Amino acid sequence: MSDADDGRLPELDLRLTEENLNDFYEHAPCGYCSCLPDGTLVKVNQTLLDWLGYTRQELIARQCLQELLTIGGRLHYETHCVPLLLLQGQVRELSYMLRRKNGTTLPVLMNSVLLRDTNDQPLVVRVTLFDITDRRKYEQELLRAKMQAEEQREQLARANEQLANANEQLLVKNEQLTRINADLDSFVYTASHDLKQPIDNMAGLFAEFKRSATIPDADAASMMNMFEDALQQILSTIEGLTAVVQQQRQLEQxxxxxxxxxxxxxxxxxxxxxxxxxxxxxxxxxxxxxxxxxxxxxxxxxxxxxxxxxxxxxxxxxxxxxxxxxxxxxxxxxxxxxxxxxxxxxxxxxxxxxxxxxxxxxxxxxxxxxxxxxxxxxxxxxxxxxxxxxxxxxxxxxxxxx
Incomplete structure (x- = not known):
């Protein structure tokens, strides 16, 4: 790199080079602790103490790491995490629940590294813990959303099945109605056709009766007119029914x-x-x-x-x-x-x-x-x-x- 390039770099605040490494450890944005191979805590940073509500004196050399876990977490740590540490020398992103002093729990993600001495014997376990409270809430929300989506999918599947059944029933009913309508049309056409001839005969006979008969009763003429009107109404209705059915059949073609x-x-x-x-x-x-x-x-x-x-x-x-x-x-x-x-x-x-x-x-x-x-x-x-x-x-x- 040339001197000219060095001159373009921003000047550093010298206070940044004086960062206190111990303070950085104590107040890191994650929890740090070190423990013996059996889990006895030998070092805990202030961040983890603040999360759990303990003092340093209450934990160091007095409690084991696994005692800070829930019962299920402790069982998993001893049967899964420790064997992996001994075999691989490290474990990553194991999810546990820490028990606070007040009895509440804190979801964390654990990374651990096993250090060995010069004789390759386990010496100390360094543990990093990340607070995943927000992540856990997000995962729970996703899980709830997934469950709701599954429930809605099942409801939709049931609704689709019911709709399919209803459509099938509707098709059957439509076919039945189509057959019934066809039968009714045939019946109406046949009935009107069969009735037309007798009514025409009645009209002819009545016309001949009016022409040849002599009825002295004064009211007879009006009654005969009423009968003739009724007869014509029947003829008109029959012709109309026949026309409706005939026209329907013709239009279908x-x-x-x-x-x-x-x-x-x-x-x-x-x-x-x-x-x-x-x-x-x-x-x-x-x-x-x-x-x-x-x-x-x-x-x-x-x-x-x-x-x-x-x-x-x-x-x-x-x-x-x-x-x-x-x-x-x-x-x-x-x-x-x-x-x-x-x-x-x-x-x-x-x-x-x-x-x-x-x-x-x-x-x-x-x-x-x-x-x-x-x-x-x-x-x-x-x-x-x-x-x-x-x-x-x-x-x-x-x-x-x-």
Missing amino acids: IPEEAVAVQPLTEEIVRILQPQVQNAAFTLNFTAAPTLRLARPSLHSMLYNLLSNALKYAEPSRPPSIQVSTALADGVSVLSVQDNGRGIDLKRHGSELFQLFRRFHPEVAGAGMGLYLVNRLVNQAGGRVEVDSTLGQGSTFRIYLPR
Whole structure:
């Protein structure tokens, strides 16, 4: 090293070279002690005395190192540590609990070295002890965290098993429901088909009866009209049931496609508008010009909602119907809003999509339109939401996957 290099070194405080080695031993940040091969203490530093609460006179030549350990630690020291010292001359990082004078314990980590005399006989054991209280707390925290993690893992495994069992049961129930629904559809279709012919025969016979019979009773005419209305209601219900099942079966065979909403809606409006000449339609499909589902499904949804909007128009004002699309949270929304009679949702909300439910008896109908709309939407993987105020109108929103 050159003189120039020596000149760049920082000047040392000479007091550092006068460090008292005895003071360094006594007040080291760890415990020091020396003991005879049998464990009798012959030297202890002040740090260890402070940890244990003993005076030097109480330990030197009066107690053995192993007597400062707990019972389990003493057994380990005598059966494991001492043989290793004699065999290897040193041991490292053995964990023990020291017993303080007041009865409490202190976790320490022990390193020991065995010195021998000139005849290779054991002379003295030098021991270094490190306070691992904080480390022990940390290890205990880790152990608790590990136990909690294991418990949570077991709970999660049990929950997953329960969920798997629940899913399996749900699949079984879904299969059962699918079979039941298929059986019900077949039953409804068969029953309605088998009933249609006898009802048609009854209608024909009744028409012939009205044409040929003469009944002098003045009340007979009104009763016959009531019977004819009931007969027509039965026919309408049977035809509606048949149509629902037939349409469901047909739609299951038709693939989904991107259907342009504007021309389809305009076609339905042209069909319906002659029923109500003063009806106003507003169409806006800018947000979602196409919807992905089977074309007959979309046609049926729109036809039923628009025909209902006209059928249940408020007599005191011209019908105003707005049809639009929007995008919300990754789904397409088809909305049909009218200014008609509205529905009391607090009273009828839970029955809204039930078969044959009608909420305005004064208006002729079979009560199958909303049932069919909801069924078609569910089949397409969507849902229907309704806002309605009695006397002001209704808004039907159909949420469909994109």
